[in-house]
Amino acid sequence: MTWPPLREELRGLEPYGAPQLDVPVQLNTNENPYGPSAACADDIAASVRAAALGLNRYPDREHVELRTALAAYLSRDTPHGIAPEQVWAANGSNEVMLQLLQAFGGPGRSALSFAPTYSMYPEYARDTATRWVQGSRAEDFSLDLEAAAALVRAERPSVVLLPSPNNPTGTALPPDAVGALCEAVGEQGLLVVDEAYGEFRRAGVPSALELLPDHRNLVVTRTMSKAFAAAGLRLGYLAADPAILDAIRVVRLPYHLSAVTQATALAALRHAPELLGKVDELRAERDACVAWLRDQGMRVADSDANFVLFGTFEDRHAVWQGLLDQGVLIREVGPDGWLRVSIGTATEMQAFKDALTQVRKDQS
Template sequence: MSFPPLREELRGLQPYGAPQLDVPVQLNVNENPYGPSAACVADIATAVAEASTTLNRYPDREFTELRTALAAYLSRDTPHGVVPEQVWAANGSNEVMLQLLQAFGGPGRTALSFAPTYSMYPEYARDSMTRWVQGRRAEDFSLDLDAARALIEAERPSVVLLPSPNNPTGTALPPEAVGVLCEAVGADGVLVVDEAYGEFRRSGTPSAVELLPEHRNLVVARTMSKAFAAAGLRLGYLAADPAICDAIRVVRLPYHLSAVTQAVALAALRHAPELLGRVDELRAERDDLVAWLREQGLRVADSDANFALFGTFPDRHAVWQGLLDRGVLIREVGPDGWLRVSVGTPAEMATFKQALTDVMEEGPA
């Protein structure tokens, strides 16, 4: 065996990660382009200073105050309310997902999703030694409920991962899908609705949080990285039956949320109206972007997120490179021929549109 003694199935693999390049217009990782205000920054700085006075002590490993604040925030999306015992949080929704697979997946168990979808899902399964099964979405990236239910009933997965809106397509689940698929999964598994981009969903599209009282096997995951403009914070969370949260506590690392992380997240939640204040603008900018791309004769997936998947190109890498040569970074992801662009400021979108127009007319620079 060669050194280092890596697990055989990991040999030759590259770590996940979008390119981090210093270019004028960065539209590749679905960040909120609007940073926090001076008042929010000052509140965060004060909170960090206060937390720093006790860094010689371990943080509250149950992050009780933060769970209470997150429950209050989630309660805005459901008439039933959410209590702290239903909330769990970790270092980004990535860690939340991995903890779910550690708790409910593992050897002899199966995780399932429907492609195209978030490319980290099979990696969570791999890292937790969980068998991975991947169904397919329809041509328009919607989910065929009958086919999805049939695959779940055939494979009997312990974890089903369904992003809504989906990444990289932006497609939202129809409201009836969650109930149908929770019933298909049954008591032997959990259905995870990943609402990382949930705050960007179009008016009239409900959150799956509303359905928590009806389905004990439902988990709804969120993040503060996107709509909350806090990608650098690394705070993801979920709402579920308290028994699911208790199960995750078995696999979490001790004191996994630092005192500083908890303090910053609480400060950000205090400024939720401000941090979320640009969401309506970003939704409008997204809809304008989708319409413009279609006017160029391109195919564009319907999007409830803060990005658009568009194509198709015989050589998408050449288009991606042509945009990069013009100072615009987007994401080469999704099915062959497609590209994904995040929604930025009006100025950033104008630069992107001009660059794409030039690439399509002139070819790569």
């Protein structure tokens, strides 16, 4: 027997993770380049110290104060409002997704999405022994709604995972897609709309939160990692029918959110206007990047996120390596021939443009 006695379907697999390299310009993991202010950091430090004085006790298992604050924040994106009883949080949106698959997936059940999409989705399915079903997107990375609904009805998945904006393409779901797919999923499953990059969507693109009162099988997930500039916090959350939260409580680990995490997240939410203050600037920088890349004759996917997918290259790895050699790290991800660049500061984006111009010149 081969040691260690690993599950056969996991043998030989590599762990997920983007390269973490110490280079001057890091534009590969869709982080917010603007960190919290000194005032915000001081509030977090004071909050963590207060929590530390009670670390001999378990944290609030229901994280009620945090859920109340998150509900108030989410209510800004829907005229219907969000109640604390509809909100659940966990250690990053990764744990939120895993809990959903633990509760609603599993042996004899399936999860479905449409490629290209977030590469962790099939791993959540694998880790929960859920059968993975993968449809495909159109040439422009949009979703053919009729074909998507037909596949959902044919496969009858327990969970459908749809990011909006999509990662790695940046494509947002059209307004009518969520409702139509909720209808296609029906009572046998959930439609999970992953809005990890939702705060970066363009004006006029609604949040799926608006449809929660109409579809009890709809789940909308968010994260504090991106727009909130809190990737190091590891705080993801969802809004859904309270019955879905009751199901998650069955599979969650006891006291899964530490007192320190809850205190830090609450402090960050108190500084939401500041932390979200650079979103408009990053949107403008994104749109400028899209325009520049197109001016250079490249294909670029329309983006509602804080990253841009561009191409196509006969040897994308050579382009990626050429940029890295000049101190600019982007992501080699998505369909063959495409690359993804996260949106950074104006200075970082100029460094990316200069490096890409030089790489293309050297390879011509």
